[in-house]
Amino acid sequence: QSNLACKFFHPVIASHGHHCHRSVIYKQRYRTHSCSAGRRAITAGTKVMAEGELPAVLILDIGGTHGVLEDLAALLKKHFQLITMKEFLANKEEMSKKIQSVFVFECRPTINRELLESLPNLKVIGNSGVGVDHLDLKMISSFGVKVTNTPHAVADPTADIGMALMLASARRLVEGCQIAVSPDTRSFAVDWLGVEVTGATLGIIGMGSIGYKVAQRARAFNMRILYHNRNRRRKEEEEAVGAHYCAKMKDLLQQSDFVMLVVNLTPETHKLIGKKELGLMKPTATLINISRGAVVDQDALVEALQNKVIRAAALDVTYPEPLPRDHPLLNLNNVIITPHIGTATVQAICMMAEEAIANMLAVLNGRPIPSEVFPK
Numbered sequence: 001q002s003n004l005a006c007k008f009f010h011p012v013i014a015s016h017g018h019h020c021h022r023s024v025i026y027k028q029r030y031r032t033h034s035c036s037a038g039r040r041a042i043t044a045g046t047k048v049m050a051e052g053e054l055p056a057v058l059i060l061d062i063g064g065t066h067g068v069l070e071d072l073a074a075l076l077k078k079h080f081q082l083i084t085m086k087e088f089l090a091n092k093e094e095m096s097k098k099i100q101s102v103f104v105f106e107c108r109p110t111i112n113r114e115l116l117e118s119l120p121n122l123k124v125i126g127n128s129g130v131g132v133d134h135l136d137l138k139m140i141s142s143f144g145v146k147v148t149n150t151p152h153a154v155a156d157p158t159a160d161i162g163m164a165l166m167l168a169s170a171r172r173l174v175e176g177c178q179i180a181v182s183p184d185t186r187s188f189a190v191d192w193l194g195v196e197v198t199g200a201t202l203g204i205i206g207m208g209s210i211g212y213k214v215a216q217r218a219r220a221f222n223m224r225i226l227y228h229n230r231n232r233r234r235k236e237e238e239e240a241v242g243a244h245y246c247a248k249m250k251d252l253l254q255q256s257d258f259v260m261l262v263v264n265l266t267p268e269t270h271k272l273i274g275k276k277e278l279g280l281m282k283p284t285a286t287l288i289n290i291s292r293g294a295v296v297d298q299d300a301l302v303e304a305l306q307n308k309v310i311r312a313a314a315l316d317v318t319y320p321e322p323l324p325r326d327h328p329l330l331n332l333n334n335v336i337i338t339p340h341i342g343t344a345t346v347q348a349i350c351m352m353a354e355e356a357i358a359n360m361l362a363v364l365n366g367r368p369i370p371s372e373v374f375p376k
């Protein structure tokens, strides 16, 4: 099944018949160049590789994504010689000279100075995922290494998880499932009433590509949409989803029934939502976080949930991840937590890999880089 999905979303194959909106858009933006073209240019430009050899990519440990991993490896292997961390460590001297790119699977593993020092020919770190807060961009850049990310592949699945969390929290889905399977409490009680998403006010904090996709979905639920962003969106974009700009975050917090966090984690957004901000929200409001855990002051959130300052929270991200077993957030019945699954779909993993491959090849071939991330 995962194989099929990867083929379906593969830009080149998608162009030969299978048509899916996402893959077609993706194909227009990111056509990975054919292996032979890539090989020629790279061979011409560097002495690191032998004639006809593919550039080497080091793939950091990517944990357990089961069958999908093979698909991901197959995608990478079309354009690169794949070197696992185990292989690298077993033959460091030879491998370290070969490696020109590192593929990072989302935010799990990070890149330290020691690794960079051991890779003299490294040119690019292709991060699979949009958030790069786990990477020390200044340090990486001081080695002359570029960093790229995958903003396009993540937007739809992450917006979907935002909607899923909003609906699940509003309608108390997790509690409902528990009630349905528990022999003692298999009937409905007034205590278990949820709140409605349809027609409610949604405040989106961070209206980048994911935030905008959330707004598109929320429109179908007839929601009133407010947003707060560093830069105001164009008038046509606002009108297309019926979103109203709040220059002050305070106004959004005071009016929203659901507040969804979709910002990048930066020094400016670290603990953006703390005691004061939670206190501005309606007692009937729900906080949804699909960005990074550290955007919220988690201790203040625990307190607000315990004291019913806000109705509930639905979090795909926390700090740390996962939370320790005895963390107070795990003992509250007005919280639902998912283990950072914004892009955990067969399709997203393959599309992120494709986007990362296109970025890495662009760097290695000296072409314009579709999604480079710069240190601030």
Ligand SMILES: O=C(O)C(=O)CO
Binding pocket: 106, 128, 129, 130, 131, 132, 154, 158, 340, 341, 342, 343
């Ligand atoms: O793309 C990312 O950085 C994500 O965390 C998606 O959930």
